[in-house]
Amino acid sequence: MSLIRLDKYLADAGQGTRSEVKMKLKQGKVKLNDVTVKKPDIKINTQTDCVSVDGRKLSYQQFQYYMLNKPAGVVSATKDNRDKTVVELIDGDKRRDLFPVGRLDKDTEGLLIITNDGTLANNLLAPGKHVDKCYFAKIEGVVTEATVQQFKEGLDIGDDKLTAPATLIIEESGEESLVKVIITEGRYHQIKRMFEAVGMKVVYLKRLSMGELKLDLSLRLGEYRELTQQELMLLGKK
Ligand code: URA
Secondary structure, X not given: OOEEEHHHHHHHOOOOOHHHHHHHHHOOOEEEOOEEOOOOOOXXXXXXXXXEEOOXXXXXXXXXXXXXXXXXXXXXXXXXXXXXEOHHHOOOOOOOOOEEOOOOOOOOEEEEEEEOOHHHHHHHHOHHHOOOEEEEEEEEEOOOHHHHHXXXXXXXXXXXXXXXXXXXXXXXXXXXXXXXXXXXXXXXXXXHHHHHHOOOEEEEEEEEEEOOEEOOOOOOOOOEEEOOHHHHHHOOOO
């Protein structure tokens, strides 16, 4: 059984900030099991209690999970003084506790999970978990089989340890090469630094998948949607 305060329940259910919620309570708009309630600290059983606002029954979801196709130019943070954040792109959700699972650089596009479930984030990001992350990249310079081998063996990118073995798949090689890279770690600027270590430059980067979860290619840049039950299962939830 899960008991939570009524004001938190209402905020979690998208009824506004804590102060907006307090106002609705004061105005007598909130009913608990058909009885008007005004106290924000009443405890609610999320499984059995029925809460309504203005006569509309609320459905409570403890956790939210979104897939965002991150555009370039927004930062992977919850707040930023200068730039728009990925959380601010989730405009259909009034919750205050959402955060991105891991970081993509400001100029990187693609798959980013936005949630308020810390356990999911830990499961995907903990160093011991070795979750595969697949990226598509455009590279300035000719990528060859020798580079593939170097990625496999591990690279010195200036950290204490070499990078873990990574898979590099060449799709087109030329003055500008197109590749896919699969890494199991999540070091700062990892893919850019790996290419730098072999004398090349990443000019475009997009994340395509994390573990079994693939970017929904029907999402345009900046668009998002909730994860489906099936996708949550792929991530070990449900
Ligand atoms: N590697 C990078 O260099 N940047 C990212 O955003 C993700 C992986």
